Amino acid sequence: MTESHIPNMQEGNDGGPDAHLAHHFSSPAQQYDAARLGMWIFLMTEILFFGGLFCAYAVYRANNPQIFVDGHRFLDKPLGAANTVLLIFSSLTMALAVRAVQLGRRRWLVGLLAITILCGLAFLGVKAIEYKHKWDHRMVPGQARIAYWFSRGETSEPLKKFQPDEAYVKERLAQAGFEDLDQAEYDQRVKHLGTYMGIYFSLTGLHALHVVAGIVAISWILVGAVRDRFGSNYFTPVDLGGLYWHLVDMIWIYLFPLLYLIH
Amino acid sequence: MDMMVSSPTPPKSYLVDPPGLRSWLLTRDHKRIGLMFLAVISASLALGATFALLIRTELTFPGPTIVSTGHIYNRLFTLHGTIMIFLFIIPSMPASLGNFVLPLMLGAKDVAFPRLNLASLYLYVGGLIFFLLVLVLGGVDTGWTFYAPYSTSTAAPVVLAVVGVFILGFSSIFTGINFLVTIHTMRPPGMGWFRMPLFLWALYGTAIIQVLATPILAITLLLLAVERTVGIGIFDPALGGDPILFQHFFWFYSHPAVYIMILPAMGIVTEVICVFSRKHIFGYKFIAYSSLAIALIGFLVWGHHMFVSGQSPLVGMIFSALTFAVAIPSAIKVFNWLATMYKGSIGLAPPMCFSLMFIALFGIGGLTGLFLGSLVTNVHVHDTAFVVAHFHYTMAGGALMGFLAGLYYWWPKMTGRMYNLAQGQISAVLIFVGFNFTYFPQFIVGSRGMPRRYFDYTRLLDTHPEFTFYQILSTAGGFLFVGGLVMVAFVLLRSLFVGRKAPANPWGAATLEWQCSSPPPHENPPAPANVGDCYVFDDFCFDESAQGYVKVP
Numbered sequence: 102m103t104e105s106h107i108p109n110m111q112e113g114n115d116g117g118p119d120a121h122l123a124h125h126f127s128s129p130a131q132q133y134d135a136a137r138l139g140m141w142i143f144l145m146t147e148i149l150f151f152g153g154l155f156c157a158y159a160v161y162r163a164n165n166p167q168i169f170v171d172g173h174r175f176l177d178k179p180l181g182a183a184n185t186v187l188l189i190f191s192s193l194t195m196a197l198a199v200r201a202v203q204l205g206r207r208r209w210l211v212g213l214l215a216i217t218i219l220c221g222l223a224f225l226g227v228k229a230i231e232y233k234h235k236w237d238h239r240m241v242p243g244q245a246r247i248a249y250w251f252s253r254g255e256t257s258e259p260l261k262k263f264q265p266d267e268a269y270v271k272e273r274l275a276q277a278g279f280e281d282l283d284q285a286e287y288d289q290r291v292k293h294l295g296t297y298m299g300i301y302f303s304l305t306g307l308h309a310l311h312v313v314a315g316i317v318a319i320s321w322i323l324v325g326a327v328r329d330r331f332g333s334n335y336f337t338p339v340d341l342g343g344l345y346w347h348l349v350d351m352i353w354i355y356l357f358p359l360l361y362l363i364h
Numbered sequence: 365m366d367m368m369v370s371s372p373t374p375p376k377s378y379l380v381d382p383p384g385l386r387s388w389l390l391t392r393d394h395k396r397i398g399l400m401f402l403a404v405i406s407a408s409l410a411l412g413a414t415f416a417l418l419i420r421t422e423l424t425f426p427g428p429t430i431v432s433t434g435h436i437y438n439r440l441f442t443l444h445g446t447i448m449i450f451l452f453i454i455p456s457m458p459a460s461l462g463n464f465v466l467p468l469m470l471g472a473k474d475v476a477f478p479r480l481n482l483a484s485l486y487l488y489v490g491g492l493i494f495f496l497l498v499l500v501l502g503g504v505d506t507g508w509t510f511y512a513p514y515s516t517s518t519a520a521p522v523v524l525a526v527v528g529v530f531i532l533g534f535s536s537i538f539t540g541i542n543f544l545v546t547i548h549t550m551r552p553p554g555m556g557w558f559r560m561p562l563f564l565w566a567l568y569g570t571a572i573i574q575v576l577a578t579p580i581l582a583i584t585l586l587l588l589a590v591e592r593t594v595g596i597g598i599f600d601p602a603l604g605g606d607p608i609l610f611q612h613f614f615w616f617y618s619h620p621a622v623y624i625m626i627l628p629a630m631g632i633v634t635e636v637i638c639v640f641s642r643k644h645i646f647g648y649k650f651i652a653y654s655s656l657a658i659a660l661i662g663f664l665v666w667g668h669h670m671f672v673s674g675q676s677p678l679v680g681m682i683f684s685a686l687t688f689a690v691a692i693p694s695a696i697k698v699f700n701w702l703a704t705m706y707k708g709s710i711g712l713a714p715p716m717c718f719s720l721m722f723i724a725l726f727g728i729g730g731l732t733g734l735f736l737g738s739l740v741t742n743v744h745v746h747d748t749a750f751v752v753a754h755f756h757y758t759m760a761g762g763a764l765m766g767f768l769a770g771l772y773y774w775w776p777k778m779t780g781r782m783y784n785l786a787q788g789q790i791s792a793v794l795i796f797v798g799f800n801f802t803y804f805p806q807f808i809v810g811s812r813g814m815p816r817r818y819f820d821y822t823r824l825l826d827t828h829p830e831f832t833f834y835q836i837l838s839t840a841g842g843f844l845f846v847g848g849l850v851m852v853a854f855v856l857l858r859s860l861f862v863g864r865k866a867p868a869n870p871w872g873a874a875t876l877e878w879q880c881s882s883p884p885p886h887e888n889p890p891a892p893a894n895v896g897d898c899y900v901f902d903d904f905c906f907d908e909s910a911q912g913y914v915k916v917p
């Protein structure tokens with residue numbers, strides 16, 4: 102679909118100086134190719150960036166599967182599923198937005214971009230609810246420290262230690278058939294649970310930051326769309342924003358089963 | 365000079381067009397960005413060299429010499445290492461010389477994303493500021509490798525340093541993306557892949573590594589910072605983490621990173637050797653493909669830094685074998701350079717002096733690398749001065765010499781001034797002698813058991829009384845080496861004031877950047893319709909009146 106519009110852009114070039122053509126490119130097609138290749142390479146660096154964390158995940162899961170089997174019981178599957186639906190739907194609206202701009206339908210473009218942004222915001226809202234639950238049960242690694250920084254307490258900084266709500270953890274483990282754990286075994290499991298939550302918060306936190314970045318980028322594109330900067334002969338930013346948003350979506354599609362649905 | 369008069373209206377150079385400080389700070393011209401990179405990178409080199417001299421001075425005599433405790437010494441070598449690696453060598457050739465030369469050589473008007481290029485410069489400056497903050501706060505003491513769990517528990521400002529490296533990483537990634545996209549999409553019609561000068565192949569390989577390896581460093585350091593501040597149990601064994609995982613992550617970046625440092629130097633040496641032998645490159649495709657081979661195999665050898673970390677013997681053997689494999693493409697390049705020089709008419713201008721030094725020193729560095737890459741000898745020399753000597757023969761003897769060769773080579777093009785060639789040659793001799801006196805003794809003491817990162821070696825003297833002699837030799841060499849670097853700065857800066865105007869093509873090179881005026885005009889000249897072979901020098905004759913080479917039709 103995209104390629105079929107490149108000749109369109111070249112026609113624009115023949116008709117006179119193209120306002121969107123930077124001085125160092127010889128044609129809009131070259132400029133478009135360069136922008137897309139640059140974006141793909143950037144997405145590759147993003148995948149590798151997350152790849153480090155996925156690698157850590159794989160190492161701990163292979164060496165100590167119990168960490169993950171215990172860990173996923175503390176995540177909220179319905180909320181995770183809701184977020185998955187939200188992001189997949191927003192990817193659809195983003196893809197339709199790219200199509201709309203290629204066809205020159207500005208009002209569709211504006212509407213679809215706005216829906217995409219709203220879905221992203223809703224995703225973050227759900228994520229915030231999940232994080233709040235974790236916080237309430239003291240399931241955040243280093244929670245005592247984080248609370249201390251915000252309280253400006255006069256005592257010394259607490260040690261780095263994972264100390265979740267003991268009654269809550271025991272109740273959840275009992276539901277999974279691990280009742281009457283002795284103290285040594287409980288401590289061991291909690292330590293591992295700390296690593297799991299560390300990986301969970303690193304992966305989802307980093308992903309959430311990318312969602313924020315995506316929302317900012319799409320909002321900027323939306324402003325451009327409202328001001329009628331894009332059309333069927335120039336839509337590179339919409340195209341690139343779409344690529345980025347799909348990547349953010351894809352990463353979540355891996356995170357959801359890997360973190361929430363394992364057994 | 366007459367040539368300048370003969371051309372009707374010489375276009376204004378990029379140095380003065382457009383005028384004004386503001387136009388420099390907001391420029392998107394790759395030539396100006398390259399030149400500004402050169403300035404800040406040289407400042408970092410001076411800073412790193414200062415710490416090197418402090419380290420050398422401390423080691424001259426057994427026992428405390430100028431620092432009172434090991435804690436201060438730890439900070440000295442950490443700052444030396446981090447500054448030299450992240451602030452100097454990694455960006456040295458791609459971001460400064462590469463930025464300046466790549467579009468000109470290619471026949472493009474600029475890099476693909478000029479704004480990203482400028483952002484890369486400012487990110488670099490941002491990273492530099494973080495390092496200066498670290499310096500003001502007393503420095504870090506983890507070594508440049510930031511190994512956990514020490515780095516997650518020491519009182520030093522590790523997070524600041526790590527954030528600095530993180531920012532520098534983005535600077536490096538932006539340069540890499542720019543180079544890859546420029547070479548892929550902006551080659552003019554006549555410039556096929558195998559018409560490209562080999563320096564561009566080297567930059568292409570470098571950019572691949574920059575783009576693929578740096579994100580791993582970024583995530584590693586980010587996790588390290590989080591581990592240190594709140595504790596997520598990934599690297600810290602007290603929290604259930606695995607410090608060996610940190611080492612794997614770190615070296616997965618840092619071994620490929622040494623090829624970020626050495627590949628562009630090899631590219632520069634390739635260009636210089638052809639031009640100053642007046643001979644066509646021997647085995648163009650072998651050199652081009654060996655750059656790619658180094659970039660790819662370089663990703664598979666990181667475990668050779670961890671032979672004594674407790675990784676399984678099988679993994680150790682595989683990494684060892686792959687390490688030997690990566691030596692092959694480097695050797696291919698060396699033999700091709702030698703074959704190129706064979707029966708050439710060799711001129712010994714400063715760029716060529718440094719290129720020859722590169723071959724000699726990198727040869728020693730590469731061959732001693734094989735002792736480190738084989739499992740048994742590695743255990744013997746692990747964490748000794750032998751490693752330090754090997755590393756500096758490849759990085760200072762290789763990358764730094766390549767950088768200086770390129771600097772002397774393109775200086776007339778960048779500034780429009782010729783430096784005094786004899787003075788340049790003297791600086792080369794000083795550096796060569798100083799370098800070998802600095803590092804060769806470290807091979808000897810290292811193989812006899814002198815550990816690295818010791819500031820006091822009094823207790824080793826019982827069994828090795830000769831160590832003091834070698835250390836004195838090494839320190840004396842170090843001062844001579846840095847003296848040579850100061851002389852390079854003197855020779856080049858002096859040329860700005862008293863140097864004669866540079867001709868368009870002082871060395872008789874055939875690559876495109878030499879076919880425009882020195883310094884080039886603001887707007888890069890368009891590429892010729894037919895890009896010829898850039899290693900054929902027969903068409904270029906020395907013209908007395910222009911004091912440079914001109915093309916004879």
Ligand SMILES: [Cu+2]
Pocket residue numbers: 618619622665666668669
């Ligand atoms: Cu290595």
